[in-house]
Amino acid sequence: MEKSSASPNDSFTSAMTLTEEGLTNVPKRYILPASLRPDGTLSNTCLPIVDLSFLRHPLHRPRIIEKVHLACKELGFFQVVNHGIPLSVMKDALEAATEFFDLPNEKKMHFLSSNVHDPVRYNTSLNDIKDKVSFWRDFLKHYANPISNWIDLWPSNPTGYKEKMGNYTMAVQQLQEELMGVIFESLGLNPSYLHEDIAEGSQVMAVNCYPACPEPDLTLGLPPHTDYALLSIILQNHQGLQIMDHDGKWHSVPVIEGALIVQLGDHMEVLSNGRYKGVLHRATVNSEEKRLSIASLLSLALGKKVRPAPALVDEQHILSYKEGGFSDFLDFISGEDIVEAKYIDKLKINP
Numbered sequence: 362m363e364k365s366s367a368s369p370n371d372s373f374t375s376a377m378t379l380t381e382e383g384l385t386n387v388p389k390r391y392i393l394p395a396s397l398r399p400d401g402t403l404s405n406t407c408l409p410i411v412d413l414s415f416l417r418h419p420l421h422r423p424r425i426i427e428k429v430h431l432a433c434k435e436l437g438f439f440q441v442v443n444h445g446i447p448l449s450v451m452k453d454a455l456e457a458a459t460e461f462f463d464l465p466n467e468k469k470m471h472f473l474s475s476n477v478h479d480p481v482r483y484n485t486s487l488n489d490i491k492d493k494v495s496f497w498r499d500f501l502k503h504y505a506n507p508i509s510n511w512i513d514l515w516p517s518n519p520t521g522y523k524e525k526m527g528n529y530t531m532a533v534q535q536l537q538e539e540l541m542g543v544i545f546e547s548l549g550l551n552p553s554y555l556h557e558d559i560a561e562g563s564q565v566m567a568v569n570c571y572p573a574c575p576e577p578d579l580t581l582g583l584p585p586h587t588d589y590a591l592l593s594i595i596l597q598n599h600q601g602l603q604i605m606d607h608d609g610k611w612h613s614v615p616v617i618e619g620a621l622i623v624q625l626g627d628h629m630e631v632l633s634n635g636r637y638k639g640v641l642h643r644a645t646v647n648s649e650e651k652r653l654s655i656a657s658l659l660s661l662a663l664g665k666k667v668r669p670a671p672a673l674v675d676e677q678h679i680l681s682y683k684e685g686g687f688s689d690f691l692d693f694i695s696g697e698d699i700v701e702a703k704y705i706d707k708l709k710i711n712p
Contacts, residue, residue, distance in 0.1 A: 373473065375485045375499045377462060380572035380651075390495045391580040397494075397700075398579060399645050403603070404610040409436070410620065414443035416543065430547035437625040437640035438604050440617060441540070446532045448619050453521075454529035455598050458653050460519035461501060462570040468518055472501065477691050480504040481514045487583075493698060497646045498582045499570045505530045505657070506564035526566065526655075533594050533621075533657045534564055540623060541592060541659070548633055550670055558661050559591075563687045567656040571601060574646040582644035582652070584700045588626035589690040590658040591667065595622035597654040605641040627690075627705040628660050631682040634669035639705060660687045682708050 379388070409432040415421035432439035461469070474482035481503040486495040504511045508531055516522045541559050542552035571582040582601065595602065602614040602622065614622060626639045646652070661667055668684035685708045693704050 373470075373485070375466065375469075376497050376572050376574075377499055377570065378466065380574070385575050387497070387574060387576045387580055388495075391497060393494055393580055393584075397581070397584060399577075399581065399603075399611075399643075401578075402611065404606065404612050406606075406610075406612060408604075408612055408614065409439040410617070411439050411441050411623075412443050413441050413445070413539075426543065426547050429543055433544060433547060433625055433637045436604065436606055437629075437638050438614075438642075439623050440614075440620045441536075441623055442617070442620050444536055444621055446529070446536060446621070450529050450532055451596055451619070451621075453525040454596065454655055455653055457519065457522045457525035458501075458568045458570070458655060461516060461522055461568070462499060462651075462653075464518065469501075472516065477695055480511060481516075487699065494700065496583055497571060497574050497577075497580050498644065499572070501568045503566050503568075504563070505566045506534055506562065508534075526568075529596075529655070530564070530566055530657065533596075534659075536621070537564075537592055537594055537657065537659045540594075544592070544625075544629070544637075548636060548670070548673065550672060554670065555661075558665065559659070562591075562659060562661045562665075563663055565590075565658045567658060569644070569654045569656070571644060571646050571652040571654075573648055573651055575648060577646045577648050580646065582646045583642075585641050585643045586699050587639035587641055587703070587705060588624060588656075588658055589628060589687070589704055590626035590660045591628045591632065592659045593622075593624040593626055593656050594659075595624065595654055595656045597622070597652065599647075599650060599652040601645050601647065601652045602654065603643050603645055607638075611643075626658070626660075627708065628667040628685065630705060631667050631685060631708055632670055632673075634673040634678055635681050636673060636678075663688050681710055683710060684708075 415425045469483050472483035483501045485499045486492045503515050545554045546552045600616050603611045605611055624640050625637050630639050666684040666686040669682055674680050
């Protein structure tokens, strides 16, 4: 099924199109206020890497759980290695993404949509119709869990897209379920807490393309934001993702072959009653090469709500968040500019 729910939009111009036109300056609508532009100031601190193979060793597991706890508490971020997803599956997914964004415009426009509720949609920036400032990104988003419900809606062109992206999608869903158990254990919860809800939860694949940009110091691929999800796992082919620590310093996330990036989102902040926070991050662009990233965002099913775990609410940690769900987030971004408004603030009892 390849049908757009967007009305025809003759003004639509993708970031890929602008790059292919050979511009030497970015159009005015992409130029950010000075306060939002990347200034090149980055922290040199090493970011945490967790070797998941040690979870299988009873003597090492407590140390890994503690390492995850510290990473979640201090950054809301870590990278994982030896996670069980073959490198070939990861490379095939990136190849499928490359082939999709390299399609002629008319092929991609079948999926053009500005309706955030559509289960499959292609667009540029954040929401090209309402963005006050545009961002140097094209994207394809599609629902993925259970994959049998959604894969028929995914692109059939390029011909290998469904198979390659589907294999990665299923593998990363399994990894996310395992990591949720690890993170729950690091919070002092039973590792099987919400297991069925998570296995049956929502999974959104956000496939992002950040083309080479003639003036990367003036714009961003994505503005600083937190993900709505419980957990996001990100695969990237080139450096460009940056995260902010609790001291307000930006860190560039290195590309480690075979590694995957794990980020906590707003729903994890709610579930942990503020013990863990969603990580603020942004996507930078460069003038040399196209960057791709594939983010798998996990939360509960569309109609279900995430609420603070009862075991994490007590006299020392009073109830600090209202319940919220994936559907609420979609409603939020339908009416708000995420550059100016934060979804997590809507969930705090006392913002």
